[in-house]
Amino acid sequence: xxxxxxxxxxxxxxxxxxRRAVLAAAVDLLSTQGLTGATVxxxxxxxxxxxxxxxxxxxxxxxxxxxxxxxxxxxxxPVPDTGRVRDDLLGFFSSxxxxxxxAQGRALLRLSxxxxxxxxxxxGPYWSERLDxxxxxxxxxxxxxxxxxxxxxxxxxxxxxxxxxxRVLLSGAELDDxxxxxxxxxxxxxxxxxxx
Amino acid sequence: xxxxxxxxxxxxxxxxxxRRAVLAAAVDLLSTQGLTGATVxxxxxxxxxxxxxxxxxxxxxxxxxxxxxxxxxxxxxPVPDTGRVRDDLLGFFSSxxxxxxxAQGRALLRLSxxxxxxxxxxxGPYWSERLDxxxxxxxxxxxxxxxxxxxxxxxxxxxxxxxxxxRVLLSGAELDDxxxxxxxxxxxxxxxxxxx
Numbered sequence: 001x002x003x004x005x006x007x008x009x010x011x012x013x014x015x016x017x018x019r020r021a022v023l024a025a026a027v028d029l030l031s032t033q034g035l036t037g038a039t040v041x042x043x044x045x046x047x048x049x050x051x052x053x054x055x056x057x058x059x060x061x062x063x064x065x066x067x068x069x070x071x072x073x074x075x076x077x078p079v080p081d082t083g084r085v086r087d088d089l090l091g092f093f094s095s096x097x098x099x100x101x102x103a104q105g106r107a108l109l110r111l112s113x114x115x116x117x118x119x120x121x122x123x124g125p126y127w128s129e130r131l132d133x134x135x136x137x138x139x140x141x142x143x144x145x146x147x148x149x150x151x152x153x154x155x156x157x158x159x160x161x162x163x164x165x166x167r168v169l170l171s172g173a174e175l176d177d178x179x180x181x182x183x184x185x186x187x188x189x190x191x192x193x194x195x196x
Numbered sequence: 197x198x199x200x201x202x203x204x205x206x207x208x209x210x211x212x213x214x215r216r217a218v219l220a221a222a223v224d225l226l227s228t229q230g231l232t233g234a235t236v237x238x239x240x241x242x243x244x245x246x247x248x249x250x251x252x253x254x255x256x257x258x259x260x261x262x263x264x265x266x267x268x269x270x271x272x273x274p275v276p277d278t279g280r281v282r283d284d285l286l287g288f289f290s291s292x293x294x295x296x297x298x299a300q301g302r303a304l305l306r307l308s309x310x311x312x313x314x315x316x317x318x319x320g321p322y323w324s325e326r327l328d329x330x331x332x333x334x335x336x337x338x339x340x341x342x343x344x345x346x347x348x349x350x351x352x353x354x355x356x357x358x359x360x361x362x363r364v365l366l367s368g369a370e371l372d373d374x375x376x377x378x379x380x381x382x383x384x385x386x387x388x389x390x391x392x
Contacts, residue, residue, distance in 0.1 A: 110309075
């Protein structure tokens with residue numbers, strides 16, 4: 001950095017560094033020790049900050065955990081815009097399958113369905129919100145005429161993502177590229193424009 | 197019953213009555229109190245039988261719980277054979293949605309994904325086995341020429357069932373007939389025979 005570049009205020013930079021360190025520690029503890037291990041005290045110790053700083057910034061343990069999950073998943077699940085609905089969906093759902101294939105991704109999903117009396121039930125809808133962002137890929141496909149005008153974008157996203165979640169949570173079956181391709185193609189063929 | 201009808205041996209009848217009473221008590225306790233509440237002792241007390249009789253018949257708590265779940269779900273999830281793949285699938289998945297819409301069905305699904313150190317992990321695959329029985333409906337559709345010859349029957353069943361499970365476990369969104377119809381029609385259109 002040269003002297004002529006505007007530097008961020010030192011306080012803001014320190015705040016952002018602290019935020020990243022705390023969120024990384026929270027994701028790490030959630031993945032390795034589950035909800036019960038991710039107390040504010042444990043996260044603060046792992047991040048090397050004071051517990052009071054964590055409370056000052058996030059207010060509650062719940063806010064901290066939701067912020068950690070959101071930050072982690074939003075960066076792991078970009079929504080592509082290639083101009084072709086099939087490529088967009090293959091890209092997005094390959095990322096989701098990869099994420100759910102990691103120990104961390106599985107832990108995050110698993111703790112989303114676990115009961116925890118210390119947290120309000122705001123964790124489940126959180127995955128739905130991630131998937132809501134994927135709906136735009138289908139909408140663009142409809143607008144370009146690649147898919148039928150009466151396509152239900154949310155339903156299509158559910159039909160592709162549902163089996164991925166279920167394999168992790170219930171059957172333990174593998175997530176691979178062939179599965180993602182099979183699900184995307186089945187759903188897309190089902191949503192093709194139909195002759196009158 | 198008239199005197200001329202052959203009667204089941206009294207012992208066998210008593211054994212079957214005991215089996216049903218114990219399984220009903222197990223399902224009831226699983227639904228209302230979860231895995232931790234469904235101990236062999238509690239089930240035996242609720243069914244009015246001796247704990248030793250339960251151990252003599254099922255051997256382990258795990259076998260008892262799996263037997264209870266299997267009996268409950270197999271009778272709640274018949275696999276229709278109407279001669280039309282769409283009617284078969286609508287019938288089957290409407291039953292599944294209805295089951296998952298009851299407090300009992302939700303509890304059974306929820307405990308399938310809960311960790312429990314006292315049980316080996318044989319509960320998840322159990323749902324997959326139930327769905328495996330559904331695959332035959334798609335196979336018959338392929339044989340009748342209603343669906344493309346290269347249809348993957350397991351994948352189609354996953355694409356319809358996945359969203360139902362995910363709605364219960366993650367999003368909390370409703371399961372209704374319109375959802376079942378939408379998912380069945382999307383998947384079936386995706387599997388229609390295609391012109392060469």
